Amino acid sequence: DAGVTQSPTHLIKTRGQQVTLRCSPKSGHDTVSWYQQALGQGPQFIFQYYEEEERQRGNFPDRFSGHQFPNYSSELNVNALLLGDSALYLCASSLAGQSYEQYFGPGTRLTVT
């Protein structure tokens, strides 16, 4: 039973560039949530996708956008990267109606220089 997978594991970008991160949910899960975790902080909710639509969004600018595909996998896109976007980006999957527990992927560590 495959868990949540994310790619790439590490990424280095320069300011102003754009980045796409990918997530495949745990088998049987249909809901994907994305989190940003800065160093020394807890994960902060970016947004959540279900049935290929953004269902909830945290306090993040429009530079952060996403997508969910028919196979439930998801992408997180960040445009016009800032130094402050450097963080660990975590994807979590769950099953709608049972989303009290979310399973996290290993994360993508993004460094913006």
Next chain:
Amino acid sequence: RKEVEQDPGPFNVPEGATVAFNCTYSNSASQSFFWYRQDCRKEPKLLMSVYSSGNEDGRFTAQLNRASQYISLLIRDSKLSDSATYLCVVRTDRGSTLGRLYFGRGTQLTVWP
């Protein structure tokens, strides 16, 4: 005010010690409560759910006080392998049945021999 407030520590304790972590949450409508564990540079993993009646899992005991909006985690007989960051997590449904998790910033624990 943050949704979840947590003392970041760090807590440095010897093996065998008992250590307690606390956190408070601001939304009285929150439905579910958890403690997650996060090892250095890894993803968060569910340690245990927290119930008003209190629940125990081996050396770990979690407690919820809804009236005070207070959550606790007690670790008895600390082991070196307990060294990690412990994240207090609250699930709140804001008009969506999909739920959303709010994380505290985490409390760092180091157990020394």
